[in-house]
Amino acid sequence: MKKAIQDIYEHKYKLLLLIPFIILVLALLQIGIQTAVTGDFVNKGITLKGGSTITINQIDIVNVEELGLFLQNKFSKADINVRTISSAGKVVSIAIDSDAQDNSEINALTKAIADKYQLNKWDYSIEVMGSALGESFFKQTFKALYAAFFLMGFLVFLYFGESMYFKFISGFLTLILVVLILFANSLFSDIIAYILGPILIIIYLFNSIPSLAVILAALSDIIVTLSIFNLTGIKLSTAGIAAFLMLIGYSVDTDILLSTRLLKRKEGTVMERVYGAMKTGLTMSTTTLVAIGVALIFVESEVVKQIMIILFIGLLVDLIMTWIQNVGILRLYLEKKKK
DSSP states (O other): OHHHHHHHHHHOHHHHTHHHHHHHHHHHHHHHHHHHHHSOSSOBOHHHHOEEEEEEOOGGGOOHHHHHHHHHHHTTTSOEEEEEEEETTEEEEEEEEESOOSHHHHHHHHHHHHHHHTOOGGGEEEEEEOHHHHHHHHHHHHHHHHHHHHHHHHHHHHHHOOOHHHHHHHHHHHHHHHHHHHTOOSHHHHHHHHHHHHHHHHHHHHHOHHHHHHHHHHHHHHHHHHHHHHHHTOOBOHHHHHHHHHHHHHHHHHHHHHHIIIIIOOSSOHHHHHHHHHHHHHHHHHHHHHHHHHHHHHOOOHHHHHHHHHHHHHHHHHHHIIIIIIHHHHHHHHHHHHO
């Protein structure tokens, strides 16, 4: 069985490339359908779409499950989530997140909770986040991700590329893209930046397949992880976005490890170098997955759990994108280079 799998992996790698491709297409399809149905490509939480959070300090008299059911029945059209807030492993308060932003909606929700549990004004606090603030944060994060992809692509091109001329051109264009995305704040600068991205992809396509492979693998990790995360029904928060940023870094680490072993080292056959990189990469991934799994079991904080869930899904997806997709692309690149 092991030998049969190894034989397929070594000799049917072109066919195996269909696996990550099909997964990516299905993920894009899910995101597209969700966007068409809901208007958003991700399930946004209160911190991203705006709303209010009521924090109750009297935890002894409030049952989380009972309160959640009560609010769902009373405010059936509202988006409400009841969660606990922990400190040092102990529950210290209860938070009620809702999409209520108008004073009348917030007052109605607060009154229902206060009347049910006979709470005084000093027993709870209210925090309101406007939708504009959440949208602004979301857009800025998207721009940062866009700039990060091409900055990483250039760094890989700088290391693996052969043409000094195209290294200079791509470096110059990447610098302009990053400056426009992160520091300029106008529609014109955004349009120019989004035009420069495809130009860089074309440069990498004809001059540095490894750079393109790294960008594609990282992008695939994000898209597929986002799609699976959507299917869980969990609302994405600002902490969750931070997890996606961390995932990009991990994805690039494993892809650079593979590319370095495969392209820079000359000793051994191609598959011997792949297996050498895989041994190191899988060890890194396995230890990280175990640590995240332990955290998911014992951590009570909803914020930390969301980060761990995204990283756990992302690392599993990265195994496919790195050791099937990227390996296949680089092997095709090496075959073409020999001819």
